[in-house]
Amino acid sequence: MSAKSKRPGTANGQQQQTPNECVQVVVRCRPMSNRERSEGSPEVVSVYPNRGVVELQNLIDVNKEQRKVFTYDAAYDASATQTTLYHEVVFPLVSSVLEGFNGCIFAYGQTGTGKTFTMEGARGNDELIGIIPRTFEQIWLHINRTENFQFLVDVSYLEIYMEELRDLLKPKQSKQLEVRERGSGVYVPNLHAINCKSVEDMSRVMQLGNKNRTVGFTNMNAHSSRSHAIFMIKIEMCDTETNTIKVGKLNLIDLAGSERQSKTGASAERLKEASKINLALSSLGNVISALAESSPHVPYRDSKLTRLLQDSLGGNSKTIMIANIGPSNYNYNETLTTLRYASRAKSIQNQPIKNEDPQDAKLREYQEEIERLKRLIAPQQQQRSEKQAANKKPRAKRPKPKEQQLALATTTNTEPEVEEEESTDSEADKENEAEVAKSNEELEKERVENAKLAAKLAELEGQLVRGGKNLLDTYSERQIELEKKLVEIAERKKREIEIQQQLELQEETTLEIRERNISLEQEVELKKRKLSKCYAKYLALQQELNDCKHDHNQDLRELEMAQNELVKELKRQLLIIDNFVPIEVKQRLYTQAKYDEEQEEWKFSSLPLPMSLTPDGKFGSKRPVSHPQRRRPTSEYALQEAKSNSPSSLRFKSENIVGYELEMPCRTTQEYRTPKVSASLQAVLAQAMQTGSDDIDIVDSHTNSLRNRLENIINGSSGGGNGGGSPVGQGNGIVPAHAITPGSGGVGGSNGGVGGGVRSIKSSRGLPSADSNRRPPTGRVPSKKPASAYPKARGLVNK
Ligand SMILES: Nc1ncnc2c1ncn2[C@@H]1O[C@H](COP(=O)(O)OP(=O)(O)OP(=O)(O)O)[C@@H](O)[C@H]1O
Numbered sequence: 001m002s003a004k005s006k007r008p009g010t011a012n013g014q015q016q017q018t019p020n021e022c023v024q025v026v027v028r029c030r031p032m033s034n035r036e037r038s039e040g041s042p043e044v045v046s047v048y049p050n051r052g053v054v055e056l057q058n059l060i061d062v063n064k065e066q067r068k069v070f071t072y073d074a075a076y077d078a079s080a081t082q083t084t085l086y087h088e089v090v091f092p093l094v095s096s097v098l099e100g101f102n103g104c105i106f107a108y109g110q111t112g113t114g115k116t117f118t119m120e121g122a123r124g125n126d127e128l129i130g131i132i133p134r135t136f137e138q139i140w141l142h143i144n145r146t147e148n149f150q151f152l153v154d155v156s157y158l159e160i161y162m163e164e165l166r167d168l169l170k171p172k173q174s175k176q177l178e179v180r181e182r183g184s185g186v187y188v189p190n191l192h193a194i195n196c197k198s199v200e201d202m203s204r205v206m207q208l209g210n211k212n213r214t215v216g217f218t219n220m221n222a223h224s225s226r227s228h229a230i231f232m233i234k235i236e237m238c239d240t241e242t243n244t245i246k247v248g249k250l251n252l253i254d255l256a257g258s259e260r261q262s263k264t265g266a267s268a269e270r271l272k273e274a275s276k277i278n279l280a281l282s283s284l285g286n287v288i289s290a291l292a293e294s295s296p297h298v299p300y301r302d303s304k305l306t307r308l309l310q311d312s313l314g315g316n317s318k319t320i321m322i323a324n325i326g327p328s329n330y331n332y333n334e335t336l337t338t339l340r341y342a343s344r345a346k347s348i349q350n351q352p353i354k355n356e357d358p359q360d361a362k363l364r365e366y367q368e369e370i371e372r373l374k375r376l377i378a379p380q381q382q383q384r385s386e387k388q389a390a391n392k393k394p395r396a397k398r399p400k401p402k403e404q405q406l407a408l409a410t411t412t413n414t415e416p417e418v419e420e421e422e423s424t425d426s427e428a429d430k431e432n433e434a435e436v437a438k439s440n441e442e443l444e445k446e447r448v449e450n451a452k453l454a455a456k457l458a459e460l461e462g463q464l465v466r467g468g469k470n471l472l473d474t475y476s477e478r479q480i481e482l483e484k485k486l487v488e489i490a491e492r493k494k495r496e497i498e499i500q501q502q503l504e505l506q507e508e509t510t511l512e513i514r515e516r517n518i519s520l521e522q523e524v525e526l527k528k529r530k531l532s533k534c535y536a537k538y539l540a541l542q543q544e545l546n547d548c549k550h551d552h553n554q555d556l557r558e559l560e561m562a563q564n565e566l567v568k569e570l571k572r573q574l575l576i577i578d579n580f581v582p583i584e585v586k587q588r589l590y591t592q593a594k595y596d597e598e599q600e601e602w603k604f605s606s607l608p609l610p611m612s613l614t615p616d617g618k619f620g621s622k623r624p625v626s627h628p629q630r631r632r633p634t635s636e637y638a639l640q641e642a643k644s645n646s647p648s649s650l651r652f653k654s655e656n657i658v659g660y661e662l663e664m665p666c667r668t669t670q671e672y673r674t675p676k677v678s679a680s681l682q683a684v685l686a687q688a689m690q691t692g693s694d695d696i697d698i699v700d701s702h703t704n705s706l707r708n709r710l711e712n713i714i715n716g717s718s719g720g721g722n723g724g725g726s727p728v729g730q731g732n733g734i735v736p737a738h739a740i741t742p743g744s745g746g747v748g749g750s751n752g753g754v755g756g757g758v759r760s761i762k763s764s765r766g767l768p769s770a771d772s773n774r775r776p777p778t779g780r781v782p783s784k785k786p787a788s789a790y791p792k793a794r795g796l797v798n799k
Contacts, residue, residue, distance in 0.1 A: 025346045026073055029078060036330060044056060051504070054072065054325075059332070060332055072343070074494070082121055082127070086134045087487060087490045090131050092490075094135050095142075097233075097318075100246030102248070102251075102318065103250045103318045104320070105119075105320045106252075106253035108324070110335070119254040152235075152363040154195055156191045157208075158188065159214065163279075176598075177189075179308055185316060185317075186307060191232075197463075225256045228254070228280065233250040234250075235248045237363075238364075245361045249355075251317075256281075283302035289344055325338050376453055
């Protein structure tokens with residue numbers, strides 16, 4: 001979704017738009033850790049809080065630019081206290097939230113640089129409490145001071161662990177949490193919210209959530225956050241005089257730290273976590289870069305984290321990014337990356353909106369419900385009291401026909417029938433009593449109903465907090481004054497930094513203007529200087545590009561390593577499945593396993609147990625029952641299977657593992673195959689073997705020429721003597737090694753002809769003779785040897 005296309009609508013009530021506002025970026029550098037000190041790693045970060053400047057020194061590569069300077073909205077060194085940071089940076093933002101704006105503060109940085117310390121603080125030390133608990137105090141101080149206002153404060157707490165949303169206030173909730181979008185921004189349906197009425201209530205909720213948060217040990221941080229945690233506060237405020245409602249939402253985010261696997265010493269599980277953390281953080285980096293470059297496409301949908309931060313980055317929220325860094329040279333590359341992202345984030349523009357009279361305000365709903373309940377209860381109470389009064393009065397006897405008769409009788413002086421009169425009287429009394437009992441019953445019912453309504457009314461009214469109630473209980477006047485002064489000082493400091501930065505900028509421009517007005521010669525000089533400046537900038541950019549490439553490659557390598565680890569783990573598990581899980585079970589598991597695209601994980605669909613109909617007509621399990629006389633529970637089925645010889649019964653013979661045959665490794669070599677030798681040559685060889693000689697040398701594999709040469713040798717054995725003119729010396733042929741001597745006629749001096757494809761085949765007797773020992777095994781023709789004295793008719797000559 002593009003940054004421009006994504007603007008919250010005004011469908012739900014009025015949303016007052018204010019001018020665009022940049023994301024406020026603050027850098028905080030923590031002190032050197034004990035480990036860094038003991039390792040003697042030098043400090044390479046210099047912070048100039050008065051100018052909002054951070055300087056990073058490069059001690060690693062002398063060929064690169066030595067100092068890198070970054071400017072931010074504010075910069076804090078190791079000496080900055082939690083209170084200073086809160087008053088100077090966070091206080092104004094929370095004040096805006098209390099006016100009905102959306103606000104977001106997120107801590108970003110490498111692992112172990114103090115994100116959790118900044119957001120939550122150190123537990124058990126009031127001076128060191130972090131931003132989140134301090135916002136509780138500011139919010140309730142404001143509520144307790146504000147008269148004629150009703151407040152409704154709800155708190156939620158969630159984490160993103162391995163790309164999955166988890167409700168930290170209801171960790172066992174089975175419903176899958178999702179990020180959704182509507183007119184007023186992103187939200188998480190079904191996320192549990194707890195109503196709070198004091199600082200203590202909110203602290204309790206925070207502690208409850210922290211207990212459920214995923215943390216772990218790494219080499220870089222003993223208490224490392226393995227998830228991104230988001231603490232959400234929603235404050236609805238109603239002006240009781242004008243009856244207008246405002247809603248302020250504050251998201252306080254402690255991100256998990258980016259980390260290098262090599263430094264954190266991650267195990268397989270930590271590696272998976274780290275790769276998800278790094279992926280989410282790199283998608284956050286991509287969103288920041290896209291927004292900074294006003295790219296038409298902003299990849300919010302790449303991760304759950306960026307989806308949740310959609311309103312805070314390029315959306316309708318006032319946002320503060322706190323970039324945490326470490327001072328040591330050991331973390332130079334990570335610090336540089338954080339400073340670069342922080343620098344880019346400065347140019348992200350948001351369009352904060354004031355949420356006035358939103359339709360979905362719970363407070364309005366509650367007020368309407370309270371009114372309705374009040375309207376219901378009041379007339380019922382009146383009716384009840386009337387009824388009660390009526391029941392208490394002695395009931396006037398109804399004018400009965402008999403009384404009328406009596407009256408008539410007195411006037412006419414006739415005698416009434418007394419007996420009849422008495423019986424009708426008692427009947428009327430009975431009727432009266434029944435009526436009273438009935439109305440009492442009705443009254444009781446109404447009373448119970450009313451009590452229920454009153455309880456609901458009390459509950460709803462209890463959730464709403466009236467402002468301006470117990471100001472003096474919470475803070476004394478002097479404290480309030482002090483707070484005001486602190487905020488004023490913070491404002492002044494902020495302005496000072498701004499002025500200082502403007503001054504520096506103006507100085508630069510004045511210098512440029514002055515330089516512009518000088519002579520031509522100087523202009524050349526100026527241009528040269530400008531050129532060198534540009535060149536330096538170009539070099540710096542090139543350097544940055546190289547660094548980015550290097551970072552990218554490193555990320556890639558780490559991902560590959562993570563992938564390798566995962567593949568290894570997968571192979572191990574497959575090996576276990578292949579060797580230790582029975583085939584039927586394996587097949588059943590494979591058919592049951594389904595990949596859930598949405599959750600990106602495998603799930604088992606449960607298959608019903610095989611059921612059969614028993615003789616008495618009931619369904620029973622097919623699973624065989626255990627045999628009673630066995631040492632360990634064994635089913636009938638297993639016993640039957642054990643007796644049979646089918647391959648599947650192996651698992652029932654004894655223990656599974658013992659019953660399986662070993663899987664032998666596959667063969668990687670081939671059987672030795674004797675080379676093809678022509679029949680004639682074989683015959684010759686066989687003949688030669690019969691001579692009982694030790695070694696025979698055969699030179700060349702050409703059968704025909706072999707035959708020729710053999711014949712030559714056999715026929716012209718006399719020529720084997722001195723000066724025989726044999727063709728042997730001319731190249732290929734079977735050469736009786738001893739026959740080839742320098743002095744042997746045609747052979748002499750023609751050793752070159754014997755070279756090339758010389759092969760040596762030993763006789764089956766294997767061991768070389770004493771003679772052969774003397775001969776070099778290279779197949780080269782010995783230079784001096786006596787002429788052969790062996791029978792020539794056989795074609796081969798013994799050594
Ligand atoms: N400004 C600071 N002053 C003193 N100590 C600090 C400061 N910042 C961080 N620390 C200490 O550094 C250590 C690591 O801090 P913390 O756990 O907050 O890092 P983190 O960035 O949240 O790490 P992770 O991403 O692994 O969760 C803690 O012991 C913390 O007390």
